[in-house]
Amino acid sequence: MPxxxxxxxxxxxxxxxxxxxxxxxxxxxxxxxxxxxCSGLKPYQNTPDNNLHVHTAADSGSxxxxxxxxxxxxxxxxxxxxxxxxTVQLNRPAVDVGIPPNRWSRLVFVFASSGFLANxxxxxxxxxxxxxxxxxxxxxxxxxxxxxxxxxxxxxxxxSSISREIEHKDLRACSANS
Amino acid sequence: MNRIxxxxxxxxxxxxxxxxxxxxxxxxxxxxxPTAFSAKVETFEVDRPFSQVATTxxxxxxxxxxxxxKTTSQTKTSYQVIVTTYKPTVLVTPKKAELxxxxxxxxxxIGVGKEPEGGYYLLVADASPVSQSKTRIDLYRPSMGHGVxxxxxxxxxxxxxxxxxxxTK
Numbered sequence: 001m002p003x004x005x006x007x008x009x010x011x012x013x014x015x016x017x018x019x020x021x022x023x024x025x026x027x028x029x030x031x032x033x034x035x036x037x038c039s040g041l042k043p044y045q046n047t048p049d050n051n052l053h054v055h056t057a058a059d060s061g062s063x064x065x066x067x068x069x070x071x072x073x074x075x076x077x078x079x080x081x082x083x084x085x086x087t088v089q090l091n092r093p094a095v096d097v098g099i100p101p102n103r104w105s106r107l108v109f110v111f112a113s114s115g116f117l118a119n120x121x122x123x124x125x126x127x128x129x130x131x132x133x134x135x136x137x138x139x140x141x142x143x144x145x146x147x148x149x150x151x152x153x154x155x156x157x158x159x160s161s162i163s164r165e166i167e168h169k170d171l172r173a174c175s176a177n178s
Numbered sequence: 179m180n181r182i183x184x185x186x187x188x189x190x191x192x193x194x195x196x197x198x199x200x201x202x203x204x205x206x207x208x209x210x211x212p213t214a215f216s217a218k219v220e221t222f223e224v225d226r227p228f229s230q231v232a233t234t235x236x237x238x239x240x241x242x243x244x245x246x247x248k249t250t251s252q253t254k255t256s257y258q259v260i261v262t263t264y265k266p267t268v269l270v271t272p273k274k275a276e277l278x279x280x281x282x283x284x285x286x287x288i289g290v291g292k293e294p295e296g297g298y299y300l301l302v303a304d305a306s307p308v309s310q311s312k313t314r315i316d317l318y319r320p321s322m323g324h325g326v327x328x329x330x331x332x333x334x335x336x337x338x339x340x341x342x343x344x345x346t347k
Contacts, residue, residue, distance in 0.1 A: 124345055148330060148333075149342050150340075
């Protein structure tokens with residue numbers, strides 16, 4: 001019967017189209033996963049205590065440019081070497097992060113700017129080292145305005161509302177105090 | 179650093195040197211700037227004790243300016259990557275605080291002439307006490323480009339809006 005042949009042909013064609021679409025989607029997903037793994041950036045796995053509260057205010061000051069802010073977190077080993085642990089996107093005004101207490105971590109704040117018209121990009125980093133104390137809370141103010149940036153870290157003891165600013169520390173702090 | 183800054187840097191270096199030699203020391207830089215085409219001296223006083231200005235230079239100079247910056251510019255026909263390393267030096271005595279900023283192109287720009295150790299001099303800021311609460315600043319700086327860096331150093335002197343300059347601008 002010609003009619004049933006046509007139905008069969010149409011349903012075969014539909015099945016092939018579905019398979020093609022599925023394979024295209026799978027290929028796209030694999031490609032995305034491949035490039036994601038090759039980019040070198042991985043999401044940071046928070047520790048449960050969420051002791052670092054990052055408040056970000058970043059404004060490029062222009063319609064034709066943008067600034068993206070992230071913080072790369074590195075573990076500092078006992079011999080004061082660093083190992084990349086992951087990246088936290090600072091794309092919200094407030095982001096809570098868990099940093100392991102009682103050991104040094106290296107925090108690298110990255111300000112990546114790009115211009116749409118000039119098609120140019122660049123990034124600048126600010127890094128500091130932090131050894132959080134157990135039970136203490138840490139507030140980080142990250143600002144970028146008028147092409148100036150600032151990172152300020154404050155420490156608050158448990159059960160207190162009085163905080164103190166923590167000075168910028170480089171890797172020498174690790175070898176001096178570890 | 180965009181093309182204008184790059185051009186300004188090269189012009190600064192070329193004109194400061196008179197196409198013969200580059201200032202090899204901060205003192206040579208101070209002497210060359212007043213007659214240079216693309217650099218100028220800016221002098222002002224701030225209502226801040228000298229010790230505070232010196233402390234800010236000591237804190238912010240190394241934190242903000244010990245950087246290696248990579249910028250990428252792309253058009254339909256070109257792709258340019260410039261890598262620049264900045265080197266700050268802060269010297270403090272009871273009578274004077276000096277901030278020297280040098281730069282060296284690691285990639286993307288060809289150097290002309292003899293480069294001082296640590297890179298070409300880009301900016302020198304001298305702070306000296308006028309009274310208990312006032313400090314005089316002599317800023318030897320480029321007159322084209324590097325506006326963000328210059329503004330940051332001014333802010334470190336005045337103590338207002340103290341932050342780090344985005345050296346990619």
